[in-house]
Amino acid sequence: MAKKIKQGVAPAMRRTRGEEAYNVFNICFFVIFAFICVYPFYYLIINSISDNSMSSAGDINWLPRGIHWENYKAVFGLEGLSTAAFISVARTVIGTVLTVGASAFLGFMFTQEKMWGRKFWYRFIVITMYFNAGLIPMFITMKNLHLTNNFWVYVLPAIVQPFNIILVKTFVESIPKSLQEAAEMDGAGTLTVFWKIVLPMMSPILATVGIFSAVGQWNSFQDTLIYMTDSKLYSLQYLLYTYINQASSLASAVKASAGTGLNVAALATAQTPTSIRMTVSVIVVLPIMFVYPFFQRFFVKGMMLGAVKG
Structure with a gap:
């Protein structure tokens, strides 16, 4: 009797090939979807802590290189x-x-x-x-x-x-x-x-x-x-928004007049426009x-x- 029950129950518990294929497809789809959602944030973070010249050239895509924290200090x-x-x-x-x-x-x-x-x-x-x-x-x-x-x-x-x-x-x-x-x-x-x-x-x-x-x-x-x-009364988002928009002009201004003593100019001296945008976004x-x-x-x-x- 027990053997008959096992024989009757076992087939019902097995997954068909179609169900297994669906599960594999489902897992792959959501893994890819999760990667698409997470990668932009990961990209911002690794570029904000990597070598600024390499980040500006677009060489940082998967792993950080030349890690430093000067961007955040600035x-x-x-x-x-x-x-x-x-x-x-x-x-x-x-x-x-x-x-x-x-x-x-x-x-x-x-x-x-x-x-x-x-x-x-x-x-x-x-x-x-x-x-x-x-x-x-x-x-x-x-x-x-x-x-x-x-x-x-x-x-x-x-x-x-x-x-x-x-x-x-x-x-x-x-x-x-x-x-x-x-x-x-x-x-x-x-x-x-x-x-x-x-x-x-x-x-x-x-x-x-x-x-x-x-x-x-x-x-x-x-x-x-x-x-x-x-x-x-400026909010943090508005202040950082202005720095993002001014990143390129700040970097150019510093090259033209180094040592002016301005706080914003000091930031642009040490950083590139790309590093400013990445750090501020993070x-x-x-x-x-x-x-x-x-x-x-x-x-x-x-x-x-x-x-x-x-």
């Missing part, structure tokens, strides 16, 4: 870099916290049927995803609100994000209503239900919203370009890349639960 020695880094970190932290808080509260409130004008306000927020006044009206608005050359222009316009609110609202709708009803029967008000019942259950979707907001705040530089003329990308792995499991779960109503 970039971190730039005047105003520490202030710009502080501005970027501050806007990222404050902006992310406020955006996550607003998204959590509004997403919850839009699920409450007793909220006054709930459908109107929800549609009013959602419609802003499709219509935009444009750059000039936005600039005039910020200027009239005295937000130009003001740190809060980085934070306030980004607090209410319709897409994030939709994600949170859909997630909250997947939470059993019986939990809120039980709390209300015990005398809990709307805010108590939000703080003590719903908010602790929102961690996956709030982590997702936090990643979206943090990446957006960290990478943004156009708001600095549009609203800021005070160099003390500095901009790496911080957010280190943050993402810690939130990845929440990110995947939050996206799934926030996109499909269960």
Whole structure:
């Protein structure tokens, strides 16, 4: 009897040639895809630490050669870099916290049927995803609100994000209503239900919203370009963006007038335009890349639960 069972089970557990071929193809495809995604970052890193002349000539493709750290020492020695880094970190932290808080509260409130004008306000927020006044009206608005050359222009316009609110609202709708009803029967008000019942259950979707907001705040530089003329309020991304654009002219200026004593000129004296671009790009990308792995499991779960109503 046992022999018959083994004979009946064994063929079912074996993989056909078609399945094995599919698995091999699947593995090869994703290995190649992962390589295509990772290689650009690897290329930036190895060129930023390799011999500058070889990097400029395009000779560094797979392995670093002539490893040194002078590029990073020179970039971190730039005047105003520490202030710009502080501005970027501050806007990222404050902006992310406020955006996550607003998204959590509004997403919850839009699920409450007793909220006054709930459908109107929800549609009013959602419609802003499709219509935009444009750059000039936005600039005039910020200027009239005295937000130009003001740190809060980085934070306030980004607090209410319709897409994030939709994600949170859909997630909250997947939470059993019986939990809120039980709390209300015990005398809990709307805010108590939000703080003590719903908010602790929102961690996956709030982590997702936090990643979206943090990446957006960290990478943004156009708001600095549009609203800021005070160099003390420049963000790190905008400052490094200007160095990337000026890399070639800086190197040429140093060759023409060596020993001028300028901090930017000192950077160009030791580095090539290519080394400047590579090093600056690594500095901009790496911080957010280190943050993402810690939130990845929440990110995947939050996206799934926030996109499909269960």
